Amino acid sequence: MPNYVVGHKIPDSDSICSAIALAYLKTTLGEPTVPARLGELSPETLFILDKFGFEQPELKTSYAGESLYIVDHSDRVQGPDDIDQATILGIIDHHKLGDLTTSTPLECWIRPVGCTNTIIKMMYDFHDVAIPKDIAGAMMCAILSDTVIFKSPTCTTADIKCVEALAEIAGIEDPQELGMDMFKVKSAVEGTPVRDLVLRDFKDFNMNGNLVGIGQLEVIDLAIFDEMKADLEADIIKLKQEGKRHTVILLLTDIMKEGSEFLVVSDDAAIIERAYDVTLTDNKVWIDGVLSRKKQVVPPLQDAFA
């Protein structure tokens, strides 16, 4: 029976590429390991898998009785629902430490860097295992995605150096150009149902007892939303009502202009204005420099609710 590697629910490119890369490393080290996923893949991730010739990892949501590695999260709510009946062999992650616990010793590689794949590269180096060309390419793309091509405030020099080394292995001359191609795919939102867009990268947070949902769409030109913005605004109003949320924010992030338009629906809009020191106009505001939900959007709002 092989071991598994799985990332978080609503998988992003980091969760998928790190599962593939870690499964290869562990298998090479003599421990047969299979990458898996908890949900459907985004167009960006499908672009990466296609580009480097990978199949989609197995869709597997139940892990009772299995042994597995967890990547790109350490919060119970984000992982497999039956994790308590599984054996966690290790955790590789770059977020805050969540509430997963184990009953046996394990392997944790957690670092405050921009992407899980940057840490997986450290693991290859530690074990002195050569990274295959196609895996290096996928890892590199995941880092470019998580760091918004190095523009995110979560990006570290370790991430930049890692992309350089992986590009060398993958034989890619201009990683940033490939990163832009990838964000173009991510930006192709036309024809996608509005609700699918709103939920493409959506996370709920409990802020001092209030349910706050924050979605994010990262594109290379916000003009793409001009025709559908009214529909997006109408849909987050519905989403707020359906989920009995206090607030829903949808971030329309322009990775070239390096900022985000906030679409807001809230029981108390003043709290949003206070959190970011802005004034909403028609429930919208552009904030220069905001690229990271994790580092720039959640903490000030959590403080405003506290």
Place this chain on the structure above:
Amino acid sequence: MPNYVVGHKIPDSDSICSAIALAYLKTTLGEPTVPARLGELSPETLFILDKFGFEQPELKTSYAGESLYIVDHSDRVQGPDDIDQATILGIIDHHKLGDLTTSTPLECWIRPVGCTNTIIKMMYDFHDVAIPKDIAGAMMCAILSDTVIFKSPTCTTADIKCVEALAEIAGIEDPQELGMDMFKVKSAVEGTPVRDLVLRDFKDFNMNGNLVGIGQLEVIDLAIFDEMKADLEADIIKLKQEGKRHTVILLLTDIMKEGSEFLVVSDDAAIIERAYDVTLTDNKVWIDGVLSRKKQVVPPLQDAFA
């Protein structure tokens, strides 16, 4: 304001030596960091500090408002009581993953090896920092202690190789001989109050709602307990009553004969007999091969209680 490194309550040699070693590494990397301790040191640890010329780390039990690294544990109950008001920068450990959480990304080096200092050595190697002679000696002794000079079932080849490398740096020709000297110090129990001995390395466990206390004394010749065994037995009866415990077990571990005598006081001695498949005589039994509380004593008892 410097950062701190601190190990668990009732500090052992691993908690103290890894705090000293990590503080030096972090300080060398440009992050002023101070080793600390949560309690009084054992004769074994004092022997190590004296041998390599270290002062005792600062006794510091409150960390509100401070930033710190946690070593040799990741369970709330074992660490500083006000940890929720502190910032955890990282965790270096070799136990199961406990219930500590953080609100910000951090650095975790957790590995299923025999000693935290084996992991600290990996950190020095990763950062390409030379380990000073005296620190190498202290780290080496901690590994010899945690692995019972390589005899514990928790010992891995990584621990053995690490001791070899550290001995080379520290200029110690025969690490195992030094290990024996250390265990001789640990074995010098005469003149110590009985209660101090019982609590020297004592941990409580919640087993299916029952409070179970398990202490361990590791010595090089069990004969040392001949004259005081009756007093030890009388004291664990008192300890059981005082703490309203279901069971207290005191392990008298002979590291040369490689086994442990179990002194048992329990509301249901049959559960102990079933857990280890033995018959108690006068509430005592010798079990061949048992050296590790973590790996050989706790799990079967937890299963028997389940």
